[in-house]
Amino acid sequence: xxxxxxxxxxxxxxxxxxxxxxxxxTALILQAAHDELIAKGYRDxxxxxxxxxxxxxxxxxxxxxxxxxxxxxxLLEQEIAQFLGLIDQIMSxxxxxxxxxxxxxxxxxxxxxxGQQFLLALRxxxxxxxxxxxxxxxxxxxxxxxxxxxxxxxxGKQSGELDATIPTAIMVALFxxxxxxxxxxxxxxxxxxxxxxxxxxxxxxxxxxLAAPPPSAR
Amino acid sequence: xxxxxxxxxxxxxxxxxxxxxxxxxTALILQAAHDELIAKGYRDxxxxxxxxxxxxxxxxxxxxxxxxxxxxxxLLEQEIAQFLGLIDQIMSxxxxxxxxxxxxxxxxxxxxxxGQQFLLALRxxxxxxxxxxxxxxxxxxxxxxxxxxxxxxxxGKQSGELDATIPTAIMVALFxxxxxxxxxxxxxxxxxxxxxxxxxxxxxxxxxxLAAPPPSAR
Amino acid sequence: xxxxxxxxxxxxxxxxxxxxxxxxxTALILQAAHDELIAKGYRDxxxxxxxxxxxxxxxxxxxxxxxxxxxxxxLLEQEIAQFLGLIDQIMSxxxxxxxxxxxxxxxxxxxxxxGQQFLLALRxxxxxxxxxxxxxxxxxxxxxxxxxxxxxxxxGKQSGELDATIPTAIMVALFxxxxxxxxxxxxxxxxxxxxxxxxxxxxxxxxxxLAAPPPSAR
Amino acid sequence: xxxxxxxxxxxxxxxxxxxxxxxxxTALILQAAHDELIAKGYRDxxxxxxxxxxxxxxxxxxxxxxxxxxxxxxLLEQEIAQFLGLIDQIMSxxxxxxxxxxxxxxxxxxxxxxGQQFLLALRxxxxxxxxxxxxxxxxxxxxxxxxxxxxxxxxGKQSGELDATIPTAIMVALFxxxxxxxxxxxxxxxxxxxxxxxxxxxxxxxxxxLAAPPPSAR
DNA sequence: AATGAATGAGCTTTCATTCAT
DNA sequence: GATGAATGAAAGCTCATTCAT
Numbered sequence: 001x002x003x004x005x006x007x008x009x010x011x012x013x014x015x016x017x018x019x020x021x022x023x024x025x026t027a028l029i030l031q032a033a034h035d036e037l038i039a040k041g042y043r044d045x046x047x048x049x050x051x052x053x054x055x056x057x058x059x060x061x062x063x064x065x066x067x068x069x070x071x072x073x074x075l076l077e078q079e080i081a082q083f084l085g086l087i088d089q090i091m092s093x094x095x096x097x098x099x100x101x102x103x104x105x106x107x108x109x110x111x112x113x114x115g116q117q118f119l120l121a122l123r124x125x126x127x128x129x130x131x132x133x134x135x136x137x138x139x140x141x142x143x144x145x146x147x148x149x150x151x152x153x154x155x156g157k158q159s160g161e162l163d164a165t166i167p168t169a170i171m172v173a174l175f176x177x178x179x180x181x182x183x184x185x186x187x188x189x190x191x192x193x194x195x196x197x198x199x200x201x202x203x204x205x206x207x208x209x210l211a212a213p214p215p216s217a218r
Numbered sequence: 219x220x221x222x223x224x225x226x227x228x229x230x231x232x233x234x235x236x237x238x239x240x241x242x243x244t245a246l247i248l249q250a251a252h253d254e255l256i257a258k259g260y261r262d263x264x265x266x267x268x269x270x271x272x273x274x275x276x277x278x279x280x281x282x283x284x285x286x287x288x289x290x291x292x293l294l295e296q297e298i299a300q301f302l303g304l305i306d307q308i309m310s311x312x313x314x315x316x317x318x319x320x321x322x323x324x325x326x327x328x329x330x331x332x333g334q335q336f337l338l339a340l341r342x343x344x345x346x347x348x349x350x351x352x353x354x355x356x357x358x359x360x361x362x363x364x365x366x367x368x369x370x371x372x373x374g375k376q377s378g379e380l381d382a383t384i385p386t387a388i389m390v391a392l393f394x395x396x397x398x399x400x401x402x403x404x405x406x407x408x409x410x411x412x413x414x415x416x417x418x419x420x421x422x423x424x425x426x427x428l429a430a431p432p433p434s435a436r
Numbered sequence: 437x438x439x440x441x442x443x444x445x446x447x448x449x450x451x452x453x454x455x456x457x458x459x460x461x462t463a464l465i466l467q468a469a470h471d472e473l474i475a476k477g478y479r480d481x482x483x484x485x486x487x488x489x490x491x492x493x494x495x496x497x498x499x500x501x502x503x504x505x506x507x508x509x510x511l512l513e514q515e516i517a518q519f520l521g522l523i524d525q526i527m528s529x530x531x532x533x534x535x536x537x538x539x540x541x542x543x544x545x546x547x548x549x550x551g552q553q554f555l556l557a558l559r560x561x562x563x564x565x566x567x568x569x570x571x572x573x574x575x576x577x578x579x580x581x582x583x584x585x586x587x588x589x590x591x592g593k594q595s596g597e598l599d600a601t602i603p604t605a606i607m608v609a610l611f612x613x614x615x616x617x618x619x620x621x622x623x624x625x626x627x628x629x630x631x632x633x634x635x636x637x638x639x640x641x642x643x644x645x646l647a648a649p650p651p652s653a654r
Numbered sequence: 655x656x657x658x659x660x661x662x663x664x665x666x667x668x669x670x671x672x673x674x675x676x677x678x679x680t681a682l683i684l685q686a687a688h689d690e691l692i693a694k695g696y697r698d699x700x701x702x703x704x705x706x707x708x709x710x711x712x713x714x715x716x717x718x719x720x721x722x723x724x725x726x727x728x729l730l731e732q733e734i735a736q737f738l739g740l741i742d743q744i745m746s747x748x749x750x751x752x753x754x755x756x757x758x759x760x761x762x763x764x765x766x767x768x769g770q771q772f773l774l775a776l777r778x779x780x781x782x783x784x785x786x787x788x789x790x791x792x793x794x795x796x797x798x799x800x801x802x803x804x805x806x807x808x809x810g811k812q813s814g815e816l817d818a819t820i821p822t823a824i825m826v827a828l829f830x831x832x833x834x835x836x837x838x839x840x841x842x843x844x845x846x847x848x849x850x851x852x853x854x855x856x857x858x859x860x861x862x863x864l865a866a867p868p869p870s871a872r
Numbered sequence: 873a874a875t876g877a878a879t880g881a882g883c884t885t886t887c888a889t890t891c892a893t
Numbered sequence: 894g895a896t897g898a899a900t901g902a903a904a905g906c907t908c909a910t911t912c913a914t
Contacts, residue, residue, distance in 0.1 A: 041259070047910085060873080062910070170411075173403055177395050177402070206423075264884085274900090276900090277886085277900055277901065277902095478697075483888060484887075492895080492896090494888090621827055642859075643865040645860060649817065711880065717876090721906080722904095
């Protein structure tokens, strides 16, 4: 398990000691749930296990989250928010579209490396557990992840950086695919590559393809 | 549910009526299990549901498969075999490496479109359920999916078709990622693209990248 | 499995070929059921197993016996009848009571050795399976096993052979206990004794006890 | 159901109220399981029934015992331990071998009368249910019940109390048989005898046999 | 606030019995 | 007569959730 900070929902100065302590425990629970979830998937993680890992009783979990589902939804909300923060910060920088996309890919890989595998977690939850997705889908449109990338790619086309003949929607889908790729690599490979190395190659292929450069370009 | 043929295990002429009927039902079960599995994942599919969907009783399932796990393993074996058959057939054709890769991608997308989403199925099974993977892993090495692609990409590098500076392992991982991509698209998008259209774009990007061609190339 | 004749319910000459063949199969089923029952007990023997051992289908079993319970009841009836026949034959012989008891013990042990462990089978059936015992208890009084022995022991007391101060009921119970003893021995010991050797010792103890004979008797 | 004390695992003063309450319930479960087991045998006792008899839900059973098998093993361990304690205490007394054997028989009968029918319980478990016996057999050798009796009978032979011409192994088997006898009596007879009366007669027969004493002895 | 005992619905699996062929 | 596919009623076990303490 890797160490990673969990964003406080409130600035700690505005809270009493008790409240802060409570938040801290909530964070611990989310952390434990996260790890177990990645490892086993939604159905195979028991509330007991999460409680045990945090060192509290099962009953106490329910003082922090109304249900297993609520716990997971909160976890995903949090990771989505975190991810969006990252994306927005990069997207608003003054750089070429390509540079920003490359940066996003690299930072995504770094996040995955540090355990913020929210994209992977999504898969691990298992097919539906219907209500979870229902709940999240009501919130995700608000986040408009797809919209942000659509605008970025459109900007790239406009500026002449990107091939305007390729549908934007496919570009977005493809980019999402490449973002997930590293998570898979981490799980599958015994000696996973570092984010930087992986991102370098993927970025190169993304913009220039696998084809060997023509002789004149050498 | 999409229509798709299920490979008979025996030529139908060599079997009695009863036997053929039995095989037909086995196929129906596999089909139903497949659909439910994709939709909900291993843990969230109850044997009851599969039985109900086929229109038989729960007990009858166990006349065809010794356990839930056996049912799923059989399903995966079948889909893996199907997929490998496709891959091998294409790989052995007399074409450039690039042409073969493009073909594989196209046919994979077609398969996905027809419901042979084995790659997706793999994910849908859910985190661990250890034994399934243990059983399959004893068989998968024999199939050596990765090995085949590694050799194909190596051949491409040797022939000068592919960029020799890109590590083969990453090429393989990237290609797998793109194969899965379409499955995701099918699940996510309300108006999914046709395999041909999707493959055309992905292949283009894969070999030339997203970057707009240089002015001289216009 | 040991070979042993099964008493035909009808003289074979009075039956058609078909009928005789049917009886033969019934006997085979009883035999198989007997063996399995001894080995595993009532609840752990599946109708499938019995059918498989006879080499017929499960459905066919039900052409011979209305239910699993009926099968077992019949088996027990048969073994009880067999056992009673043996007892009666010995009891009616012109011998001292002691000689007859010794003979019964010996022949019981021989029967156990040959697999007619009905007494043991009784236990193996498992506590109740209620209806079985209910059914048998309606028939056993008619057989009056206890009554026969009670009369025999009483005769022994009268004739001065047996100690009249010992209650007959306890003598009977004790004798039953010793009859079962050999069955236990067969199951427990890795190198079980032969019926003759075992009977010799048990008979000796039964009538003279374990105490060393007084010096004058040596 | 008969009243009988269940050995506390811990002195009650060393436990909190909760813990004691828990132990009490565990004891209740064991008690109920014991009774059902004797009455119906292992396979015919459902966890539901035990739970119902205790007045708790099925799930609660599993808070006390990991499985049905574990419950039964525990029950047997407990009764074996109890029985062995009794045996050892008597065997170490300064008495003739005969007196000690008589005492053991009497106390065994008393135990049976009070419901500690472990020997009977053993039989009632039913044919195999392999694992239970496997587990216990790993522990029983340590208890070495047979060994203890073998030594005691050998001592009796040496001292001249017992007939040295009778094989010790058979003496032991016979003695076990007589120990079980009373349990059977309790189950079978409508008006079972008291342990003392029964033991008196059995002991008499065991050492002097059924034969009427010779005239000179009168 | 925290606990953990208790619950009960739900899951996989088995098997005696039935019945169309 | 014989078959074996089909059934459905349990059984053992798990786990999210509740609640008295």
